[in-house]
Amino acid sequence: MLINKDMKMADVIHLDHHLLYVINRFNIQLGFEDKSVADVCAEHQVNTSFFLEIVNTYHDPSYFPLKNLKRFSPSLLIDYLQKTHHYYLGIKIPEIEQYINQLTLNNKIEPAHSKLLVDFFQSYKTELTAHISREEQRVYPYVKKLEEFLSLVDDGEVSLHEINEYSIQKYEEEHDDVEAKLYDLKNIIIKYLPSPNDSSLFNKILHDLFELERDLNNHGRFENLILVPIVEKMEKDLVKKLK
Amino acid sequence: MQRLSILIIEQSFIIREGIKTLLSQMNQPFSMEEVDEFVIDLPKLLRKTKPNLVLINPKYIGTDIVLPRTNNSKIIFAAILQGEIEPNIKSKFECCLQIDADKQTLSKQFEEMIEKGAGKKKIQQNSTLSEREISILKLVALGLTNNDIGEKLYISTHTVMTHRKNITRKLGIKTVSGLTVFAILNNIIKAEEYR
Numbered sequence: 001m002l003i004n005k006d007m008k009m010a011d012v013i014h015l016d017h018h019l020l021y022v023i024n025r026f027n028i029q030l031g032f033e034d035k036s037v038a039d040v041c042a043e044h045q046v047n048t049s050f051f052l053e054i055v056n057t058y059h060d061p062s063y064f065p066l067k068n069l070k071r072f073s074p075s076l077l078i079d080y081l082q083k084t085h086h087y088y089l090g091i092k093i094p095e096i097e098q099y100i101n102q103l104t105l106n107n108k109i110e111p112a113h114s115k116l117l118v119d120f121f122q123s124y125k126t127e128l129t130a131h132i133s134r135e136e137q138r139v140y141p142y143v144k145k146l147e148e149f150l151s152l153v154d155d156g157e158v159s160l161h162e163i164n165e166y167s168i169q170k171y172e173e174e175h176d177d178v179e180a181k182l183y184d185l186k187n188i189i190i191k192y193l194p195s196p197n198d199s200s201l202f203n204k205i206l207h208d209l210f211e212l213e214r215d216l217n218n219h220g221r222f223e224n225l226i227l228v229p230i231v232e233k234m235e236k237d238l239v240k241k242l243k
Numbered sequence: 244m245q246r247l248s249i250l251i252i253e254q255s256f257i258i259r260e261g262i263k264t265l266l267s268q269m270n271q272p273f274s275m276e277e278v279d280e281f282v283i284d285l286p287k288l289l290r291k292t293k294p295n296l297v298l299i300n301p302k303y304i305g306t307d308i309v310l311p312r313t314n315n316s317k318i319i320f321a322a323i324l325q326g327e328i329e330p331n332i333k334s335k336f337e338c339c340l341q342i343d344a345d346k347q348t349l350s351k352q353f354e355e356m357i358e359k360g361a362g363k364k365k366i367q368q369n370s371t372l373s374e375r376e377i378s379i380l381k382l383v384a385l386g387l388t389n390n391d392i393g394e395k396l397y398i399s400t401h402t403v404m405t406h407r408k409n410i411t412r413k414l415g416i417k418t419v420s421g422l423t424v425f426a427i428l429n430n431i432i433k434a435e436e437y438r
């Protein structure tokens with residue numbers, strides 16, 4: 001079932017509570033009363049149709065309307081992607097990290113094993129941080145520059161050297177998958193660690209890993225299937241404009 | 244899983260939808276061509292739709308029909324049955340879908356059809372590593388590249404890659420660091436050996 005603008009925001013959460021984290025990225029917090037999605041979006045100056053496409057693609061992975069999604073402005077998209085990055089590095093990763101560090105305090109778990117997990121997760125964190133900072137420092141500023149140049153009335157102000165050293169094709173080539181290690185970590189915990197006396201802390205970790213993986217999956221699709229083609233088109237438009 | 248290309252000849256909308264729901268719940272990828280009226284020229288319809296599974300309500304093809312079989316393309320014909328049906332109709336089909344059966348029975352009937360369509364029984368995937376795979380896993384976990392491993396074991400890099408794919412499939416672990424953790428947990432390498 002797809003979410004529409006007339007549904008009550010509270011019902012949206014009842015339908016799929018995973019959306020809570022997504023909704024927060026739009027600076028929308030709880031306390032929805034009986035307001036509709038459109039009302040809540042208007043109240044927070046959020047573009048309702050963009051909001052709907054984001055929650056629907058998240059809610060139903062088989063729903064991914066390329067055409068609709070490519071209509072949105074790159075800055076809207078980048079803003080959302082950036083908020084998602086902040087959520088990963090500022091909230092989700094520290095949360096999982098805290099759980100994993102707690103494993104070392106549990107004397108029922110072999111210290112060598114908890115150390116393996118701590119080290120593994122640290123190396124994942126480093127990898128994800130590097131991935132994200134490459135996007136934020138290299139790719140997004142480039143896209144913003146393109147957008148700025150395209151909106152200029154006077155072509156004389158376009159300074160090509162600022163954009164010539166990068167192209168979205170480079171991003172496409174070097175954009176690696178950040179989910180593989182998460183997948184491994186899940187299997188290590190589910191299948192290969194000796195059974196713990198009490199699984200509850202592991203359950204929390206697994207729950208968070210599944211949640212993060214789903215999120216990253218959606219995020220990656222936006223980067224590869226939406227951001228890349230939008231920017232490719234901008235690059236072509238700029239070449240045309242300068243002719 | 245292999246994608247099923249299904250042709251269904253059945254008037255009831257509810258039954259067609261129900262079959263789709265069941266297949267999606269079984270995580271079976273499929274595409275479905277739907278015909279909701281009496282079929283006069285079945286061979287032509289088959290040529291047009293190229294299915295590998297045909298679900299037919301026998302009422303809609305006539306009782307005297309001979310199902311077109313060809314040797315080169317294997318098509319499974321299954322009857323959509325409700326209640327008691329004459330055995331001579333039933334015998335024309337490879338499989339039956341008893342639509343008044345419960346969910347578990349229906350899923351089983353579908354699994355049978357899918358297996359017949361694939362031409363072989365599902366083999367239980369063996370997930371234990373062979374000795375060769377363990378020796379390769381060990382070298383991967385120690386940080387050797389595919390090239391290094393090939394040289395060390397006198398096999399081609401391509402062969403190393405094939406082994407690695409199998410290891411990943413069997414263990415459900417994709418990355419080198421994941422394989423290293425696995426190898427330490429299973430005493431294939433010692434933690435001190437690593438790095």
Ligand SMILES: [Fe+2]
Pocket residue numbers: 081085132135219223
């Ligand atoms: Fe990203």
Ligand SMILES: [Fe+2]
Pocket residue numbers: 131135175220223
């Ligand atoms: Fe990314």
